[in-house]
Amino acid sequence: MTARVGVVTFPGSLDDKDAARAVALAGAEPVSLWHDDADLKGVDAVVLPGGFSYGDYLRCGAIARFAPLMSELVPAARSGALPVLGICNGFQILCESHLLPGALTRNSSLRFVNRPQLLRVESSATAWTGDYTEGQEILVVLKSGEGSYVADEETLDRIEAEGRVVVRYAGSDPNGSRRGIAGVTNEHGNVVGLMPHPEHAVEALTGPSTDGLGFFTSVLAHMAKAPAGV
Amino acid sequence: MARVVVDVMLKPEILDPQGQAIAGACSRLGFDGIAQVRQGKRFEIEVEGEVDEARLADVRRLAETLLANTVIEDFEVRVES
Numbered sequence: 639m640t641a642r643v644g645v646v647t648f649p650g651s652l653d654d655k656d657a658a659r660a661v662a663l664a665g666a667e668p669v670s671l672w673h674d675d676a677d678l679k680g681v682d683a684v685v686l687p688g689g690f691s692y693g694d695y696l697r698c699g700a701i702a703r704f705a706p707l708m709s710e711l712v713p714a715a716r717s718g719a720l721p722v723l724g725i726c727n728g729f730q731i732l733c734e735s736h737l738l739p740g741a742l743t744r745n746s747s748l749r750f751v752n753r754p755q756l757l758r759v760e761s762s763a764t765a766w767t768g769d770y771t772e773g774q775e776i777l778v779v780l781k782s783g784e785g786s787y788v789a790d791e792e793t794l795d796r797i798e799a800e801g802r803v804v805v806r807y808a809g810s811d812p813n814g815s816r817r818g819i820a821g822v823t824n825e826h827g828n829v830v831g832l833m834p835h836p837e838h839a840v841e842a843l844t845g846p847s848t849d850g851l852g853f854f855t856s857v858l859a860h861m862a863k864a865p866a867g868v
Numbered sequence: 869m870a871r872v873v874v875d876v877m878l879k880p881e882i883l884d885p886q887g888q889a890i891a892g893a894c895s896r897l898g899f900d901g902i903a904q905v906r907q908g909k910r911f912e913i914e915v916e917g918e919v920d921e922a923r924l925a926d927v928r929r930l931a932e933t934l935l936a937n938t939v940i941e942d943f944e945v946r947v948e949s
Contacts, residue, residue, distance in 0.1 A: 697937055704934075734937065741940045743878075746885050788882055788940060814883065 641666040641861050643854075644681035646711075646728075648673040648702050652689035653725065653837060660837040661685065664854035673705040683721040683765075683857050684711060686728025688781075688835060698742060698784050699730035712737060718826030721765040721857050726782055729821070729831030738822055738831045739797055740789030745782070746814025754846035755780035755834050756808040757820055761801050764827040769856040775808050776849035779838040787815035787822075787833070797822055804830055870919045871948040872927045876936045877908035911935055912948075919947050 643661045645668055647654045658668035669681050673691075678684065691702035702708070708731075714720035715737050724732040732738045745751060756777055759770040770776065789797070794816055797803060805821040813833075821832025836850030878884050884906050891905040913930075915923055928945050936943040 696934070700934065700937065733939070736939075739939075741937055743882065743940060744885050746883065748885050748889055786883075790881065814885070 641683070641858050642669050642679075642681045643667070643857070644669045644671040644678060644684040646671045646673060646684060646686050646707060648689070648691035648705060650690040650693055651687050651727070653687040653835065654689070656835075657685045657687040657725065657837045660840045660851065660854050663840050664851060664858060666854070666858055671707060673702065673707050675707050676710070678707070678710050678714070678720075682861050684715075684723070685837075686722065686724040686731050687837070688726030688728060691727055691731065694727070694784075697730075697734065699727060699732075699734040702727075702731045703734040708735065715824075715829050718824075718828050720828065721860060722829045723766050723853060723857070724829075724831035725835055725837060726785075726833055729833055730784070732829060732831040737829050738824055739793050739802075740787055740816075740819075740822065742784050742833065743786045743788050744784050745786050745812075750781070750783040751785065751812050752781040753812070754778070755812060755820075757805040757834060758808045760803045760806055761823065761827075763801065764804055764823045764830050764856075765860040766830040766853045766856050767804055768859055769852040776805075776836075776852070777839065777847040778850045779835040779846065780812055780833065781835065781838075782813070782833050785813040785815065785833040787819045789816065794819075800825070805832055805834070869914050869916065872913045872915055872919060872924070873946050873948050874911040874913065874927065874931045874935050875908060875944045875946075876911070876931070876941050877906060877943075879940055879942055882940050909935075 661668040715722045759774045806818045836853040839845035839850030887906040894902040931943045
């Protein structure tokens with residue numbers, strides 16, 4: 639049976655269509671979810687896409703965190719059962735929801751960064767990165783103004799020790815993220831958030847590479863091994 | 869009606885590039901002797917009736933739930949007379 643992967647649209651989401659396309663290219667059925675829906679329509683995994691949910695008023699992701707859909711998503715994600723990928727604004731929402739440690743703040747340059755970005759995969763032990771090898775460098779897209787990852791030293795030490803840094807910026811530092819962290823995971827490895835956009839690097843016509851597709855094929859392989867049953 | 873003010877500031881250890889940019893502008897404009905600027909947010913909340921301890925506790929809960937991200941920000945709540 640084809641896996642069903644939900645893509646949530648908040649008011650102000652921009653990359654929901656690209657995320658759904660990446661899901662389809664990976665071989666799953668994309669399911670549109672609306673922020674105001676009361677339930678997750680029984681999907682097997684969820685992508686929170688990039689954009690500017692609710693205008694990013696107050697703080698990026700701060701209001702989206704309280705969307706009706708999130709009341710079902712958060713406990714399912716926290717329990718380890720539901721694979722969730724947060725990209726860019728989606729990562730900010732996952733941090734604001736306290737599903738992931740740390741927070742995203744203004745780029746140290748104060749400039750919006752929009753460029754192809756090389757990343758180093760630090761962990762393939764998550765639901766979304768199993769198809770990569772650790773140390774592999776991948777080229778995706780970075781486009782964000784508030785992408786500087788911060789957390790206190792104790793938290794940074796802990797997530798490093800637990801292998802929860804998923805991807806790191808390779809080459810020059812684009813935004814002042816602590817320890818070059820571009821993406822992290824939770825204790826179960828089912829929730830992954832990253833600032834760069836793998837969904838924009840899935841087709842040669844429109845992306846700098848097709849390296850991003852691995853996130854979407856990884857979750858299918860993960861679910862084939864361990865059905866989520868949510 | 870009474871007004872409760874919530875000030876939200878980035879924690880001291882969190883880099884504030886906006887504050888740094890403002891500090892840079894100060895010296896360019898000839899405002900000397902400004903060592904550092906940190907930028908924060910101020911929320912002015914009008915509440916109905918008297919501000920008692922229970923109401924203040926509500927505002928504190930609002931501040932830590934929504935107005936501030938306590939991972940990176942501190943907040944202060946005070947009643948403005």
